[in-house]
Amino acid sequence: MEKNIRNAISNxxxxxxxxWLEISKDFIEKKIEKGDFLIEEGEYCNYxxxxxxxxxSYYYLVDGKKYIRGFxxxxxxxxxxxxxxxxxxxxAYIQALENTSITLIHKDxxxxxxxxxxxxxxxxxxxxxxxxxxxxxxxxxxxxxxxEERYLNLIENRSNVIQNIPQYMIASYLGITPEGLSxxxxxxxxx
Amino acid sequence: MEKNIRNAISNxxxxxxxxWLEISKDFIEKKIEKGDFLIEEGEYCNYxxxxxxxxxSYYYLVDGKKYIRGFxxxxxxxxxxxxxxxxxxxxAYIQALENTSITLIHKDxxxxxxxxxxxxxxxxxxxxxxxxxxxxxxxxxxxxxxxEERYLNLIENRSNVIQNIPQYMIASYLGITPEGLSxxxxxxxxx
Numbered sequence: 001m002e003k004n005i006r007n008a009i010s011n012x013x014x015x016x017x018x019x020w021l022e023i024s025k026d027f028i029e030k031k032i033e034k035g036d037f038l039i040e041e042g043e044y045c046n047y048x049x050x051x052x053x054x055x056x057s058y059y060y061l062v063d064g065k066k067y068i069r070g071f072x073x074x075x076x077x078x079x080x081x082x083x084x085x086x087x088x089x090x091x092a093y094i095q096a097l098e099n100t101s102i103t104l105i106h107k108d109x110x111x112x113x114x115x116x117x118x119x120x121x122x123x124x125x126x127x128x129x130x131x132x133x134x135x136x137x138x139x140x141x142x143x144x145x146x147x148e149e150r151y152l153n154l155i156e157n158r159s160n161v162i163q164n165i166p167q168y169m170i171a172s173y174l175g176i177t178p179e180g181l182s183x184x185x186x187x188x189x190x191x
Numbered sequence: 192m193e194k195n196i197r198n199a200i201s202n203x204x205x206x207x208x209x210x211w212l213e214i215s216k217d218f219i220e221k222k223i224e225k226g227d228f229l230i231e232e233g234e235y236c237n238y239x240x241x242x243x244x245x246x247x248s249y250y251y252l253v254d255g256k257k258y259i260r261g262f263x264x265x266x267x268x269x270x271x272x273x274x275x276x277x278x279x280x281x282x283a284y285i286q287a288l289e290n291t292s293i294t295l296i297h298k299d300x301x302x303x304x305x306x307x308x309x310x311x312x313x314x315x316x317x318x319x320x321x322x323x324x325x326x327x328x329x330x331x332x333x334x335x336x337x338x339e340e341r342y343l344n345l346i347e348n349r350s351n352v353i354q355n356i357p358q359y360m361i362a363s364y365l366g367i368t369p370e371g372l373s374x375x376x377x378x379x380x381x382x
Contacts, residue, residue: 082323082327085320085323118309121309121316125315125319129319132326133277135326136326139326139329139330139333140251140282144253
């Protein structure tokens with residue numbers, strides 16, 4: 001499992017084996033059963049996580065209605081990161097849609113790494129740049145793309161796992177009704 | 192003018208006078224006339240900017256239609272930051288809606304600072320965390336809030352400058368028609 005997270009991080013910055021040892025000694029491995037939460041609204045998010053295997057949904061609950069911000073898959077990083085950065089309560093829920101294995105690091109440990117040497121500080125910057133670009137792209141998609149285009153994006157990137165997500169959740173993510181999603185799928189299969 | 196940017200940065204991290212001198216010697220001051228662009232689609236964004244005074248809109252143009260992602264005011268940082276980070280062409284336009292004064296720093300200069308000491312690396316991380324939280328909040332608003340709530344946010348934060356933004360642009364930002372915006376404004380004034 002550690003191989004995957006090392007690969008993901010080496011896309012941002014390369015570490016020597018001894019530097020890697022220093023980072024990875026603070027990793028915690030955790031399993032989340034399908035349906036269980038990594039974090040719930042109102043809790044403090046003290047960790048960033050890497051998904052070794054599994055599927056998580058990131059959503060808000062407003063007046064009993066679920067608004068799905070995104071789905072997160074193998075090799076994605078996930079965190080209620082604003083809560084992590086500000087020490088304020090999380091506004092979002094992160095829930096496992098399948099049995100999921102993650103690797104976490106606590107904010108205090110990360111903070112100690114940042115202080116230790118400039119290269120870990122650089123990792124923090126590059127990691128946040130990575131998250132910035134992801135959320136910025138999602139925002140752009142929500143602003144500019146039709147539900148059909150966003151659906152195509154989703155199945156293009158992750159067609160093999162998308163079948164494990166209930167249709168009503170995909171519809172919520174696209175901001176349309178389940179009936180609207182059925183119409184899109186019919187239109188696409190008849191092309 | 193330099194006082195304002197120093198204040199904004201000291202909200203992220205405090206620098207000694209000599210550290211500040213090292214950062215600020217690479218600043219460039221620039222004026223953008225109303226209607227002119229800081230960046231256009233297809234250009235490479237090589238700078239991050241701080242708005243000393245003025246008003247800018249950040250938008251996309253798709254099939255001749257403007258999609259306004261946001262308005263930026265005095266003391267805001269602004270950049271087509273994904274283009275800045277990736278060396279890819281900007282997808283967005285940034286245009287002055289009033290005569291605007293900005294302070295810029297070039298990516299090469301920033302990169303040199305990052306290498307110089309860990310504290311500048313830390314500034315880079317904290318600056319990006321700041322931008323992450325801003326875009327994340329905007330994304331959340333777009334997902335969860337009604338156009339009326341988003342309009343109220345806009346006038347609450349910046350009521351003094353909002354009157355300088357053409358109504359059709361505010362409507363575009365809210366994702367509604369100018370008529371829809373008129374109805375919201377009527378409803379709010381009759382409350």
